Amino acid sequence: MAWRIVVGLLDGVKDARGERVRREIREHLGIEVEQVRTLNVYTVDASLSDAEIEAAAAGPFSDPVIQEYSINRPLARDFDVLVEVGFRPGVTDNVGRTAREAIQYLAGRPLAAGEAVYTSVQYLLKGNIDKQTAERIASGFLGNGLIQRWDIVTADEFDRDKGVRITLPKVTSDARPEVREIDLDVSDDELMKISRDGMLALNLEEMKKLQAHAADPALRQAREAAGLGSQLTDxxxxxxxxxxxxxxxHKIFSARIEYEDEQGNKETIDSLFKTYIVGATRDIRARLGDKDFCLSVFKDNAGVIEFNEDWSIVFKVETHNSPSALDPYGGALTGIVGVNRDGVGTGMGARLIFNTDVFCFASPFLEKTLPPRLLHPRRIFEGVVEGVEHGGNKSGIPTINGSIVFDDRFAGKPLVYCGTSSIMPRNLNGKPCHExxxxxxxxxxxxxxxxxxxxxxxxxxxxxxxxxxxxxxxxxxxxxxxxxxxxxxxxxxxxxxxxxxxxxxxxxxxxxxxxxxxxxxxxxxxxxxxxxxxxxxxxxxxxxxxxxxxxxxxxxxxxxxxxxxxxxxxxxxxxxxxxxxxxxxxxxxxxxxxxxxxxxxxxxxxxxPQMVIPAKWTPKALSEPGFDLPADLGSELKALLGRLNVCSKESVVRRYDHEVQAGTVIKPLVGVANDGPSDAAVFRPLFDSFEGVVVSHGICPSYSDIDTYHMMACAIDEGLRNYVAVGGNIEHVAGLDNFCWCDPVKSEKTPDGEYKAAQLVRANKALYDYCVAFGVPLISGKDSMKNDYQIGETKISIPPTVLFSVIGKIGDVRQAISMDVKRPGDLVYLLGITRDECGGSEYYEQHGELGSNVPKVDSAYALELYKTLNIAQRDSLIRSCHDLSDGGLGVALAEKAFAGGYGIRVDLDNVIVDGELRADKLLFSESQSRLLVTVRAENRDRFETLFAGQDAACLGEVTEEPRVLLSRGKTTLVDVDINILKEAWQAPLREL
Amino acid sequence: MAKQVRSIIITGNGTNCEREVANACRLAGSEVADIVHIAELLSGRVCLDDYHFLNLAGGFLDGDDLGSAKAGANRLRHASVKGSDENLADQLYRFIEAGKLVMGVCNGFQLMVKMGLLPAHGADFRTQTATLSHNDSGRFEDRWTYLKVDPASPCIYTRGLDGVYLPVRHGEGKFMVRSEEVLGQIEAGHLAALKYCDADYDAPIMDYPQNPNGSVNAIAGVCDASGRIFGLMPHPEAYVHRTHHPRWTREETLPEEGMGLWLYQNAVQFIRSELL
Known part of the structure; x- marks a missing residue:
């Protein structure tokens, strides 16, 4: 028989979960509920004695200090509407599985096959709520109809003796195992119908290939000998x-692409993957010669590079976009535990050391009606964050690096990138462990x-x-x-x-x-x-x-x-x-x-069969905006700091355990109040060595709207810039690319396929050019090529997005550098040159503009700068270092100041500029390959000698007075208290 | 062999912090620090009797699916050791009666409290009188906390210390008691060896986020009357070197050794002087 055990908190005990649900219902749905309390329900479908059920209820299922329980009688009281949410048949019920195991320990015997415990949660809602509103709450927040079901009962309807009716979500099937044969000797239309109806996702050419294969007489003979008929089985x-x-x-990356550029030059690319990705790594490894640190690339579940003489590092990043769109929690959770298996399943196996995660969402505050089947971005945000939290935290793997990128086109499909690194011995039982x-x-x-x-x-x-x-x-x-x-x-x-x-x-x-x-x-x-x-x-x-x-x-x-x-x-x-x-x-x-x-x-x-994809590059006619110089640049800066792509992600970061395994040396949050934004993470994987792994990433989809070539170049530079900022060795670093594209194959559904395919080609060209120039081999990667939403006439395509993840080494973690300013009197230097490059920037976006001057990367220039920075770091000349990215110099200066708890006084006339720049562009241009460092005053000469001949300009100094004071000569441009700037930066996502 | 301090760290079923706890034990001078999978204990091949210092490390036993450490506590109570007629719990009680040391951190602390090992008034190690429940914030949080040591506590791990700075990383760390009487016993016996406090280690604090979970009386760690059985939500094993400190890049005078190591050093010291 089935027993129903209900567990609830004793009167007077705070129901933190219920309180949180109440808040979330208000935030997500705008519905005010007076009170939410929660009860856990265990429906036990097993043959057990009364005493055993009682022992389970009183033992593992409840906490005698704060909870009460009842068996086959309801606990619910004092509510207006009750919503009980449980799983649909066949959906993984982790709590139910653990409950089943607990009963086995108690009973001292295994339960029979088919005997199970099913869990559900009762939400007791109090307030002016009718059934219809409760249905909205259930479907809009408490449950996900794809995987869960719910009962809604009002106080009047509630059976006070029996409670909510028992539902057993047991998978019942009397289907006999059978193997069907499929006749492929049919018309083209029929072939495509077989593909569509069977969810095979094969195109006509591929179906015809199968047709021909099935019809091959030689094969028929072999099949018949094996006891099969002539038709393919299901x-x-x-x-x-x-x-x-x-x-x-990866048929698109393996396709033959007929590419034509803006000047009409044509070329055939036989596999983007082989030409640009494998090609880059091959050329770099040949150049590195005996300094080659790659051990296993592209052939396994993850890439492997040398760490030291005894150990190797494994790295992989996956995406889990489509499942996360349907069930954000399950999709993201599966994303992280799935990529963990890649790390463990590489070579002969490895031990997981850290995770990374990068999400691309639409604004959680989006106020638009969404087309059918799309979940609100806030729900996606909440579910994905919780999924990665459970996946990482429960697995004992620290989540040490990540970011969240916002663009409303990600409402069509959120991007969920999950990365993982593991460590393996160089040799195992006398053989290389990576083979x-x-x-x-x-x-x-x-x-x-x-x-x-x-x-x-x-x-x-x-x-x-x-x-x-x-x-x-x-x-x-x-x-x-x-x-x-x-x-x-x-x-x-x-x-x-x-x-x-x-x-x-x-x-x-x-x-x-x-x-x-x-x-x-x-x-x-x-x-x-x-x-x-x-x-x-x-x-x-x-x-x-x-x-x-x-x-x-x-x-x-x-x-x-x-x-x-x-x-x-x-x-x-x-x-x-x-x-x-x-x-x-x-x-x-x-x-x-x-x-x-x-x-x-x-x-x-x-x-x-190899696909053939046409691609034609036609640059869009874009121009620079003509708005006037804003009067108050302090307000502009404040507004930029509060933009979703810039603001603090602390509320998310804290939900991830970023310190388990005791190796996180540069944590995601740094500075005087442990809340400044780190550029990258440094992790020490071995207790008996101070060598460290450095991990970072670059991602800048907003530049794709101008030119994906420069988007890719900027993502690579950003990843490396973050990496060197904390002290990563630029000569021992590898990259990993994750392409997320909208469908680039021209078809009825995708009339602009040639443009999208050309965008893909251009990104790949930049990937090759810049990886080779920087000497950064690619070791693994992944592509996800169908990030579109299409129902009826509505189509939403994501902006072409590449996550460029970077992994490498620091010789001694004790030389790692954090981004926060350290002491008043330290000198503030800007490395790199600033250009009129606001195209695709956060600043232009703030003014509703795209612009055309997308940032471009000079790799030789950047590489020299990064190498010199590495020397300065090893010589202990650098006290803090922060990269310039979204929001440019203004944002980087503000972040450095408030993270360190001191002010900064700077004369912007000292900034090294290419040509003449208006003050707002000087402050907010997103020119690449720039870093802000602080240096002790007494090290000025040594620092400047080291950087002689390169662009390193002293802009000013760190001040005791907590203000960001930016002037141009005698004109003050910005003068704002760091606490005001910090508040603007912290406020937007604090409550999420 | 005879003069070795022998530490054991149990792992399996969702324990996560076993490696860094073993490292802390070794750094503190424990000659042996064995990470032992619970299957080894249940097979009878390894026995708690052979050790002095039992560590119950952090993690998510069974995913904390039935409430933190609930299923884990159930297993320890009921799982039998192969080739004997005892449960693992019997070995554990014998370990405690022998005057040996047990420290539980985070999930390990939750496990101890839910088994009734703490606060264990009147040396009753079988009745649960306190619990650790969901943080007031309703969320898992990773954040560093200041902890004030009760100098009058019998706790052998905090001897000679005034305060320590350690990270918490939990969703269910709110210490609660069955009754005012239990709280009175804890306070009267100075069993709450560690309390969340302000950055100057002046006074216990109830305000979020310094008190990260809303624990009653700001209690972060509790020992039994003997001071040898101890559990705490913050992670001492996460601060054994200066580079673990979240501000090590800006605080130039930090000692090489982290504050968390002090707790392990006290344990090893105690074993050397009392148990060897």
Whole structure:
């Protein structure tokens, strides 16, 4: 039978969660609720005794000091409307899983399959609320209809004896496993219908390739010998669709592009990825010669570089945009725990050391009616932040670097970038740890979580724009604890040499992980019915492609299998032997002994036809605005500091544990009150060495509206500038690119495809040019190419956005530099030259303008400056250093001052300028490669000698008096108290 | 071997801070600082009896899914050790009765309080009389806090200290008690060894954010009457070197050793003089 245990706080105990929900309902929906209280409900569907249920309720389910509970009777009282929110069948219920385990410990026996605990929350709303309003609250904030369901009961309707009716969200299915054959010998229209209806996301050319493949007589013979018919099975079709998806195969980056520039010059680019990304790294590595510090690039789940003689650093950044648009919490949580598996699944395995996160949202204060299926940006903000918080904090990985970029076009699709770094020994049991190879005969072992219907078609879904039929099953909820337990186990298994290879199960599930590992040996034989399932009723093809979380696939040699399974069992981690890696040349899957897939490995991995994409660059006719010099530049500065792209993100940063593992040396928040904005993070991963990892990033989508070439160049420079600001060594640094684009393939839906494709080409050209010029190899990356929203006539495309992440080394963390000014009397220097470059700037945006003078990067100039800065840092000449980015010199000076708690007095006539600049442009131009440093007065000569011949100008000094005082000669331009500036900077997102 | 200070740090099921706690133990002079997965203890291959100093480190046991450390406390109480007829809890109580040291940090403190190990009035280590619940802010927060030491406390970890500066990193750190009587016992026995205070370590403080969670009487750390069993929400293992300090780049006179290390040094010192 099912029991219902309700747990609530005792009278007089503050309900912090209820209070927060009340505030959020007001903020999100503008509905005033007098009071919100919350109750936890555990619905136990298991055969247990009264005494056992009582023990569970009184023990693990409630806290005797502050809570009360009731069994099969309601606790709810004193409310006007009750809303109970629970999960839909099959959605991951982490609390329910833990509750089930707790009962097993209590009862001293395992529960039977199908016996479960389901959790829900009752919100007791008090105030003038009718049912309709309650429905708005439930659907608009408390629940997400995709994954949750709710009951709404008014006080009058409420059954005081029985409470809310019991709902058991049990997955029930009497579907018999069956394998369908799909007839591809049909018309083109029918082919496309098969692709669309099956959520395969394959285009006509690809479908025709499958058609031809199925019709090949030689193949038919081989298939028939294996016991299959002449038509492809659903298992095979799904495996092909996953493997060939944009998400997995990066078809746009591999396409042949016919590019034409503004002068009519034409060129053919055979794969952007190979030409510009792999090409840049290849050329840089050749130039570095024996100083090459790259160990493993592009071939594994993440990139690997040298850290020191004994250790290597692994880095990867992923995006999880589409799922986060549908379920911000689950999407973001899955994003972070998913990228963690990339870090662990690189080489023979690595230990996670930190996370990074960058989000692109529309304004949380957006006051527009949104088209259907889009969640309000505030909900996205809240959900994503909480998802990354739970993913990172619960996994014990510090989140040490990130940012939030705002542009209202991100209402169409939010961008959620999740990065992770891990550390591995250079050598493991005598072999390089960053290498791995499956051997013929190794067992295919899946470990971690079980398989359910969650995440089916995630890879193909994210290869499309967000539309009406976007599948619910694409949403998954991660479980950081199950994953953590698995990682604890895997690191021991690695050190004991119990496997030959490892990879994660992400997009495409087993189909991708086993398929890719099988490339080492040239074949696989996998029994799908041996995979552990969350519940019965899954079809073989669903088992193959489910993206259920927390799973890794390993290649375990036969003589280690028993030890591997035994260790897993002891550490309470699931591990299942699914078959073997072979050299048969075939992707051979069976179900209950019968062949359900027999695909040639070569066709699976190399069969996808190359796309051809037209691209034509036509620069937009843009011009500089003509507005007058504002009278009060102090007010302009204050307003800039309060803009969403500039203001403090402290409320978010504090929600992330940025110090666990005790290695964060330069934290995200620095300065006299621990609240100034760090440029980058410095992390010390080893307790017995002072060497550190430095991580930073650059991102500037606003420049894309002028020219993506310079957007890319600026993102690279910004990432490196932040990196050197804290002391990162410019000669030991790698980059990682994450492209998020709107669909660049010309079609009916995308008539401006040629322009968008040209934008993509230009960004790639800059990526090559600047990485090579700076000597920064790219080690890994990812692209997400369908960030559009299209329902009906409404189309929203995101601005082309590249996150350029930077990772490298500092020889001694004790030489790291923070951005806050340190002492009055220190001299303020500006490194770099200031130009008339306000195009795409925050300042122009503040005036409703775009402009045309986008900032440009002179890499040789910048590189020399950064190298010299590194020397000055090592010579202890630099007391503080801060990069200039959004809001230019004015914002950087203000941030430096209030972070340090002192004033700054500066004469702007000392700024080194290219030509003549109006005062506002001098203050707010976003010219690149500029940094503000402070230097002790007694070090003036040494500092200036070091920078002789470069642009380093002394602008003024740090003052005891807490004012930012900016003049031009005798004319005062800005004179504002630092506390006023700080308040303007802190206020906007403080309450979020 | 005989003269070794032996520390154990339990890990598994969501514990996160085991490595830095082990590092703190080693830096404080503990010759042995073993990180032991709970599966090792449950298999019977490792036994608490072989150690002097038990560390329950921070993290999210079982995701704190049933409330912080609730499921973890349930496991410790009920999980049996293979090849014996005892539960892990029996080993733990024997450890305490032997006069050995237990320190729980953050999730470890939550675990201790919810098992009834603290404040343990009348040496009753089995009845829960206090709890750690959701911060008043309703949110997880990472922030540094000033902590005032009660010089009259029996706590052996804070001996000789006036105040320490340490980070808190929790969503459920609000210390609450079952009754005024329990609070009275804590205060009368000087069991609240650490309280959130102002930046000059003058007086306990109830205002946010100096008191980051709204704990009653600003209580941040509690020991039992013996002073050997101790738990605290702030993380001493997170400040064992000057570069851990959030303002180390601007405060030039910071000593190399961080303030958190002092707590571990006191523990090791105590073991050397009393238990070896």
């Amino acid at each position: 298992v095979e079709l799904e495996a092909l669709a996953q493997t060939w998806s944009e998400h997995c195969k 791995k190879k499956v051997q013929v005969g190794d067992h295919i072992v899946m470990t971690g979580g079980r398989i359910g219907k969650d995440g089916i078609h995630g890879a193909t879904f994210s290869s499309e724009e967000l539309h009406e039929g976007s599948p619910v099953t694409a949403v998954q909820i991660g479980d950081p604890i199950t994953q953590k337990k698995m990682f604890d186990f895997l690191v021991i298994a690695r050190d004991r040499g119990l496997y030959n290879s490892i990879t994660d199960n992400g997009a495409g599930g087993l189909s991708s992980s086993v398929g890719e590992m099988g490339e080492d040996t040239g074949g696989i034989e996998m029994h799908l019915d041996r995979a552990p399932l969350k519940y019965p009723g899954l079809q073989p093809w669903e088992i193959l492609i489910s993206e259920a979380q927390e799973r890794m696939t390993l290649a375990v040699p036969p003589d280690k299998l028993e030890a591997f399974i035994q260790l897993a069992k002891e550490m309470d981690v699931e591990a299942a032997d699914l078959g073997v890696f072979t050299d048969s040349g075939y992707f051979h899957c069976l179900y209950e002994g019968k062949t359900v897939s027999y695909l040639s490995m070569k066709f699976l991995h190399e069969g996808v």
